Amino acid sequence: MSEPSCRLYYWPSIPGRGEFVRLAFEDAGTPYVDVARLTKQEGGGVAAMTALLEGKGPPHSLLPFAPPILVWQDLVLAQTAHILQWLGPRIGLAPDDERGRLDAHQLQLTIADLVGEAHDVHHPVAVSLYYKEQKPEALRRAGHFTRERIPKFLGYLERVLERNAKRGAPYAVGDRASYVDLSLFQLLAGLRFAFPQAMARLAPTIPRLAALAEEVAARPRLRAYLASSRRLAFNKDGIFRYYPELDSDEDR
């Protein structure tokens, strides 16, 4: 990537959707500015992100709807999968061929769908309400999510790995790691944090995903990143939240 560095705008206190982008930068060893985590004095903070959402970004750029937002020169990109589709080839984390890139983006969009559904488990009524204000609905949704949706999505992703393994590669697409593999690692990490019992039950059915996640976590730059203070822990404000009562397969 040529200078200046990409600027990433995302909530500074949660891994959330921004983490899928951070992982790509960190694994590639590509410098980036995590703007909202800088101080106000450094030109950062949430206010810098809000300004972008209010249309104070580069002139003639598309107004973004929500973070994460990536700014490079006068280009403004939003939507996680869209950002990664643009970024991946520029930092060596996408397949070289057109077909592979199409497949990678399609998988990333399906990962995004599962991430959205995971969020809505604790927010099935409205994002404007607290979890505790929609807990009965969340309890009901959680059972279906852990019994039906996680197995459906992860079963699909396991099959994708199985099909690619027949071509000799333990990755989602092509014969080397791409941003999709990093995202699969993060997806598994999030689901395991939020739904440890459900994921333990499911473990025997997703050996390839589990092995891939381990391999990704062991990549030298990522291992260093994951041990650093730059890596934000999952918590009770993000997409993946651990509420023991939601990690149940009870039918409510």
Place this chain on the structure above:
Amino acid sequence: MSEPSCRLYYWPSIPGRGEFVRLAFEDAGTPYVDVARLTKQEGGGVAAMTALLEGKGPPHSLLPFAPPILVWQDLVLAQTAHILQWLGPRIGLAPDDERGRLDAHQLQLTIADLVGEAHDVHHPVAVSLYYKEQKPEALRRAGHFTRERIPKFLGYLERVLERNAKRGAPYAVGDRASYVDLSLFQLLAGLRFAFPQAMARLAPTIPRLAALAEEVAARPRLRAYLASSRRLAFNKDGIFRYYPELDSDEDR
């Protein structure tokens, strides 16, 4: 587009997400095969779609997760926005420049998010349950959706049109109609069908979106399509459903 025609696989009885793809083909006047709407004897039906989802598509193609699915030669594309990103430039319904194409895809992904939220209004607990089995949750979600989410998304899209209008174009991106404009038409049509009162209240705030939707519906090929039997009506099985009790701004 070179022969053979693209094959679209989508549920034969609802407009749903497939309609965003159909509109692009119809507006461009590009022949396509709407596979699941053919009879079994013609090689169609839902079974043909199920076969794809079971991995019986072209060898070495990516396994799709869900419809709509577009097949062209041995390429298999799923995810509505992904399909349109690939298809748009090939049928003259995308901006010519790279930047415009990025903007178009980003907008389409945001439209897809709103479409997903509109679906979840009647299915806030689980897709595996009927609406009547999750009606209390749906009633609660609907109020937030019509009061908060529709205005937020459509307000954003109106601003996008406003910003592009300053460059002299009444379209979402660039200086001519793209697949995004067709999708905005369909989005408005769906929301008006499902939430007529909420949309009537909101009408004064979205003049540009309303004008664009009218212009799109008047495009000669689309006008003919919309009057044809190929156009599926909204109904009670699709994404946009009219349940009067959900078209309310009551706080439950």
